[in-house]
Amino acid sequence: MRSTTAKDLYNLMVRANWGFSSTMSRSRGFGGKAQQLDRKCATKAVKKTLFNDSVISISSTYVEIVDAGNRLRGITSFFGLMGLVPTLVGMGAFLYVLFLYNERLPLVVYVFIWLAVFTFVFIAAPCLNTLLRWDMFRKTHYPMRFNRRDRKVYAWSQDMGVVTMNWDDIQFYTSQSTASEDRRGLARDEIRGYVRDRAGNMLYHLVFFKYQGRKNMQGALEIWELVRRYMEEPDGHIQAYQVDQRLLDLDGKRESFIHSLIQATQVLADSRAVQLIFAPMVMWAGTGRIIAKWTCRVPRWPEWVEEKCRVDPNDPYVRNRHTERPLTAKEILWPLFCYLLGWAEVLAILYFCFRGYF
Known part of the structure; x- marks a missing residue:
């Protein structure tokens, strides 16, 4: 049986599960500037709740939100494709020379070619695999459903299937990068949440809301406040229904x-x-x-989730x-x-x- 470290490396480098996964739940830290968010109190910095390209569907039963990585989906994989083509051409040329002119190659060139082959196999190939599989050959997106009726959160993970969390058990907080992280290209403005078991061990730790754009954290807070009001306020579903922004074109389709x-x-x-x-x-x-x-494949909610999130046919607040x-x-x-x-x-x-x- 592999050690935890080996499993984590396989999960990250081979399967490229850098989103909401078991490995990232255990390894994601609390570095940078963090501030707890209160579910019961309105966010003072937010004057108006917005979708900000994050909401898929709304009803009186649940609101469905896309995962935080959706807006940048495909960019990393395109990097991988750009690196894969010249790498394969180069490796093909090396192997062609190696096997066709094997006896006439100087020792230095022979060693260099084999060194390039080993570099590709043990360094370049894993990195390219991670880049390609970051967004390709998996789910088109990883949605989350916030059910105001049973106060549950149903979230698609990358390696654990559909995870169920109690809304009241999730500890939400803002996570912002420090000035040092900004200079190193590690800037982030996101809202995270985590759930611990009774022994205090981390069960789930994920990024719930994120906004890439000029508003950064303000954009993420507008999404958070929308969901917070939806789950906590009596007319939260009506407020969400009345937001004058477009929904994402992801409801059950590519x-x-x-x-x-x-x-x-x-x-x-x-x-x-x-x-x-x-x-x-x-x-x-x-x-x-x-x-x-x-x-990628379109995620399909299991029947038990659909049953928990069944919408009244006469619900006037469906979008x-x-x-x-x-x-x-x-x-x-x-x-x-x-x-x-x-x-x-x-x-x-x-x-x-x-x-x-x-």
Whole structure:
């Protein structure tokens, strides 16, 4: 039987379970700037609750939220694809030379090629596998349901299936990076929560809400306050129903092409000027997201969860992708324009860089 360390390494490096998983629940620390959140008290910094591209569906029974990593989904895997292609070409060339000209190779070259092969097998391959599997060949997203009727939270994990938590047992807190972590590229603004057993051992520890954009922690707090009011206040479901923002197009389906581009444009910033200037990054984020979404399976809630979260057919406060208004031409054309412009700029750069070789 493998040790815990071996299992954790396998979970992280081979299966790439860096989200809500058993390994991350045990290893996630409380570093940086942390502040406890009170479920019973309103958040003073929040004047208005918002979806902020996090809510999938709403009813009087439950609100369904997407996992914190959804907005950046596909970016890491696209890095992996960019590294995989030249690496495979290089390894193919090395092996071709090694086996075709084996007897004529100097000893130094022979040793160098085998060193490159071992480096690929033991270093490059695990790293590329982690990058690729970060968002590919798994679930399209990992939703959470906050049930106000039985005060339970049902959350999809990466390696434990569907996990059930008591809302009143979750200790929520804000987690922000220090100035030192910001300088090292480890910036974070997120709301986490954890559950301990009776002996004080950590059962679950995960990131519940996160917002990538200009608002950072303010955006995460707006989502938190929405869920807090939904679970704690008598008219919380009505307040959530009345929020004037779009729901995510993820209710029981794979994200569509245009919705993937909409999310990709919002990864960079909330400013259209920035989205236009950095159109190649929109292309990168959009392509990675589309590939990741179409190589993954749509999560299906088990029957026992659906039974616990059964919605009254006459519920007047139901919102999901079927009740949302259609996308306007402006909402469709802008992300599509940024995406195509990004591809045009990248292809033009590649042409001018390599035109002498053709």
